[in-house]
Amino acid sequence: MWEIYDELIAGIPEDLFVEEFMIGSAWSQVRSTENKVGLALTVKGRCQNPIYQGNIIGDRIKDVAECVKSWNFTEASIGVAAINCYYNDLVKIAAFNSRSNIEGLDENSDNDNQDAFNALASSAAGKNVAVVGRFPHLEKKLSPICCLSVLERNPEHGDYPDSACEFIIAEQDMVFITGMTLTNKTLPRLLQLVKPGTRVIMVGPSVPISPVLYRYGVTDLDGFCVTDAQKIDMFVRRGDKTGIFKCGKKITVSKVV
Structure with missing residues (x-):
């Protein structure tokens, strides 16, 4: 069931990094050091502990994108935003x-x-x-x-x-x-x-x-x-x-x- 997620994450280059992230009440965003921004609807749900152990800021976008697999949906929103930070570019x-x-x-x-x-x-x-x-x-x-x-x-x-x-x-x-x-x-x-x-x-x-x-x-x-x-x-x-x-x-x- 993770195939879609794994393939999306695998397509993100290793050399892209997070400059800033934000979890808003409506939207979550990830901004790269190249000033590209990915958005995702903030899904409420913190019933599980976060899985990501890094700092997010300064980390590889590809690594932060792994948050999409979290059952903490607020954390997963950041993962989707990280994925979109790469793909949703004109x-x-x-x-x-x-x-x-x-x-x-x-x-x-x-x-x-x-x-x-x-x-x-x-x-x-x-x-x-x-x-x-x-x-x-x-x-x-x-x-x-x-x-x-x-x-x-x-x-x-x-x-x-x-x-x-x-x-x-x-x-x-x-x-x-x-x-x-x-x-x-x-x-x-x-x-x-x-x-x-x-x-x-x-x-x-x-x-x-x-x-x-x-x-x-x-x-x-x-x-x-x-x-x-x-x-x-x-x-x-x-x-x-x-x-x-x-x-x-x-x-x-x-x-x-």
């Missing part, structure tokens, strides 16, 4: 442009209206669609055009509990999955449950924009690249959930078959 994404479709939204774009759900609405029309994770305005965006099932760890009215994935995912034509599933370790099982030919879209700033995920059944990556390493600090410190989008680009990368 230059690296452009390197596999020949095999992918890339669309970027800058800090002045209307990010809410140009997210993955709106972008793929036409593909979802008339299909069975599951969304793992609660995203804003889902019913408004998707319910009128498809048979929508929302799975959520803390379900609201009309949602399914996330444990329903064992029964629902295999029946879907499209599955949107929050990047937070990488942090809480549910992603490998979710990918096992999808039927062949299902379009699987990972969504959110926690998503590593890496072709590694294609090999495990993901077809589309909708993530985020920080382009203003200084400005992002303010929003992470404030616990601002949406302000971070003023500091970078939303990136959609689709596997080309």
Whole structure:
């Protein structure tokens, strides 16, 4: 079950180091000595002791990325941010442009209206669609055009509990999955449950924009690249959930078959 994690970590070079890290109430971030920033949603959960014994600051990003395997989810959030510090970089994404479709939204774009759900609405029309994770305005965006099932760890009215994935995912034509599933370790099982030919879209700033995920059944990556390493600090410190989008680009990368 660790194969996805091991492969993502293995792709990080040995000579990249952590300059700074931060655990905010909404987001966690890791900044490299090259001034690259990776983000991840801060997942609350300290039921287990941290596994990392280093200082983090000054340590190799590759080593800090191992925190993603922690069952202390707050620590695991730092691990995901470290992974994204390497992969979620516009230059690296452009390197596999020949095999992918890339669309970027800058800090002045209307990010809410140009997210993955709106972008793929036409593909979802008339299909069975599951969304793992609660995203804003889902019913408004998707319910009128498809048979929508929302799975959520803390379900609201009309949602399914996330444990329903064992029964629902295999029946879907499209599955949107929050990047937070990488942090809480549910992603490998979710990918096992999808039927062949299902379009699987990972969504959110926690998503590593890496072709590694294609090999495990993901077809589309909708993530985020920080382009203003200084400005992002303010929003992470404030616990601002949406302000971070003023500091970078939303990136959609689709596997080309």
